[in-house]
Amino acid sequence: MKVIVIGAGVIGVTTAWSLANDGHQVTILEEQSEVAAVSSNANGGQLSYDFASPMASPELLTKIPKLLFNSDSAFRIKHPISREFLSWSQHFIRQCFPGNYRLSSSKLKELAKKSGQVLEEIIATSNTQFGHRRAGKLVIYTKTSAFERTKRLLGKSSTNGQVILDQQACLEKEPTLRQCGTPVVGGVLAAVDAVGDAALFSQSLAADAQQRFNTTLSLNTQVQRLDIHDNKIQAVHTNKSEFKNPDMVVFCTGENTNLLQNCGVPLRIYPVRGYSKTFTPGTQVPEVAITDHDKKLVYSRIGDKVRVAGFADFGHFSKEHDEQRLDMLTNQAKAMFPKIADYQASSSSWSGNRPATPDNLPVVGPTSIKNLYLNMGHGMFGWTLAAITAQQLVEQVQKHA
Ligand SMILES: Cc1cc2nc3c(=O)[nH]c(=O)nc-3n(C[C@H](O)[C@H](O)[C@H](O)COP(=O)(O)OP(=O)(O)OC[C@H]3O[C@@H](n4cnc5c(N)ncnc54)[C@H](O)[C@@H]3O)c2cc1C
Numbered sequence: 056m057k058v059i060v061i062g063a064g065v066i067g068v069t070t071a072w073s074l075a076n077d078g079h080q081v082t083i084l085e086e087q088s089e090v091a092a093v094s095s096n097a098n099g100g101q102l103s104y105d106f107a108s109p110m111a112s113p114e115l116l117t118k119i120p121k122l123l124f125n126s127d128s129a130f131r132i133k134h135p136i137s138r139e140f141l142s143w144s145q146h147f148i149r150q151c152f153p154g155n156y157r158l159s160s161s162k163l164k165e166l167a168k169k170s171g172q173v174l175e176e177i178i179a180t181s182n183t184q185f186g187h188r189r190a191g192k193l194v195i196y197t198k199t200s201a202f203e204r205t206k207r208l209l210g211k212s213s214t215n216g217q218v219i220l221d222q223q224a225c226l227e228k229e230p231t232l233r234q235c236g237t238p239v240v241g242g243v244l245a246a247v248d249a250v251g252d253a254a255l256f257s258q259s260l261a262a263d264a265q266q267r268f269n270t271t272l273s274l275n276t277q278v279q280r281l282d283i284h285d286n287k288i289q290a291v292h293t294n295k296s297e298f299k300n301p302d303m304v305v306f307c308t309g310e311n312t313n314l315l316q317n318c319g320v321p322l323r324i325y326p327v328r329g330y331s332k333t334f335t336p337g338t339q340v341p342e343v344a345i346t347d348h349d350k351k352l353v354y355s356r357i358g359d360k361v362r363v364a365g366f367a368d369f370g371h372f373s374k375e376h377d378e379q380r381l382d383m384l385t386n387q388a389k390a391m392f393p394k395i396a397d398y399q400a401s402s403s404s405w406s407g408n409r410p411a412t413p414d415n416l417p418v419v420g421p422t423s424i425k426n427l428y429l430n431m432g433h434g435m436f437g438w439t440l441a442a443i444t445a446q447q448l449v450e451q452v453q454k455h456a
Contacts, residue, residue, distance in 0.1 A: 056302035065095035067307030073445040075268035086277035091257035097405035099353040099364035105245035107167035109415035111150035129351035133370020146413035159414040170443035185256035186358035192248035231339040310410040326408030331364035334396030
């Protein structure tokens with residue numbers, strides 16, 4: 056089939072590659088001048104196969120009064136609250152209730168677990184270089200109350216491959232934690248988790264699709280309008296040209312839902328802003344990927360760099376705000392991990408949005424328009440879920456074709 060994939064982030068490229076690998080003739084349309092220039096650009100790099108859980112959780116519910124007054128450094132809400140955010144957050148809050156959380160959490164975990172296997176298959180078949188390391192991930196706790204709550208939730212021993220480590224076991228597993236400004240009281244280890252550079256992966260997978268399957272990648276190409284007749288997309292109009300009679304169009308436009316709203320396909324996706332800094336490594340870089348549960352920051356060694364990422368901001372803030380948040384992220388990293396990076400050397404800064412649904416579950420599959428498919432709304436775990444959702448999309452196409 057003649058397929059158009061709109062968006063060359065990690066989701067669009069992985070989807071395009073998987074469709075091409077299944078025998079389709081694929082064209083990728085991307086408005087930016089390079090692949091993975093938006094949300095997939097400098098994310099935390101963590102492939103959280105064993106550690107994916109929705110942002111909307113009972114724990115977050117208890118923090119909502121604090122969040123409204125912006126007194127938790129990991130989260131910021133722009134005031135006055137917009138109508139768009141109010142509408143999304145009503146659904147998000149509903150997802151925080153224990154029953155809904157359990158359901159979305161188990162679906163997300165199942166997806167994440169499968170994604171690891173599918174990514175390994177893609178790596179084995181394609182020619183990709185992206186600093187991939189099966190590093191394992193350690194979630195560290197500095198507050199006893201939070202660690203005890205997690206232990207109660209997980210049970211006394213290993214659950215689903217997650218292993219609870221007390222303070223001593225954490226230090227034995229990762230001796231560089233001795234540098235921590237606030238002592239670690241315990242942790243949870245997921246040995247199967249990995250790290251890798253999502254942007255490099257997307258770029259090398261796009262190149263592989265071009266070489267191996269003759270996939271067309273059209274950069275600087277913005278999709279502006281769709282012609283829909285007889286409940287079918289007849290043409291895709293871009294700033295450069297038009298693509299007539301596509302057999303199928305797959306939207307992988309991340310946070311951008313405008314065109315979909317215009318053609319009556321409503322999607323509840325909100326951009327949740329986050330930040331990252333990429334540093335030259337310091338003298339004590341952990342081997343495992345780290346998530347600081349209490350500060351909501353992640354630390355990963357990716358290739359020859361160290362990346363720190365995190366925070367979740369809701370609403371459209373100014374550029375100055377980004378600078379403040381990036382400084383705050385650096386200061387918190389320095390205080391917790393003074394030796395993880397060479398903070399004096401030059402570093403690069405990034406901010407980007409997580410395209411988040413209220414339940415943090417992606418929307419994958421057909422729509423009410425015959426040849427229009429979606430693969431969007433991966434929120435905090437787009438890198439982790441890229442492989443499995445691309446495979447799911449291919450399966451859906453096989454089923455409906
Ligand atoms: C700070 C931060 C840290 C993160 N850390 C992790 C992590 O450690 N692990 C993890 O799994 N996930 C992480 N994520 C989440 C992950 O980065 C995202 O879920 C993922 O990148 C979303 O990918 P995407 O392809 O859907 O969106 P994007 O990468 O934004 O791709 C969408 C593309 O569509 C294009 N587009 C949109 N509209 C049009 C149009 N009309 N015409 C043509 N092109 C169009 C855009 O230009 C863009 O390139 C993090 C996110 C942030 C912000």
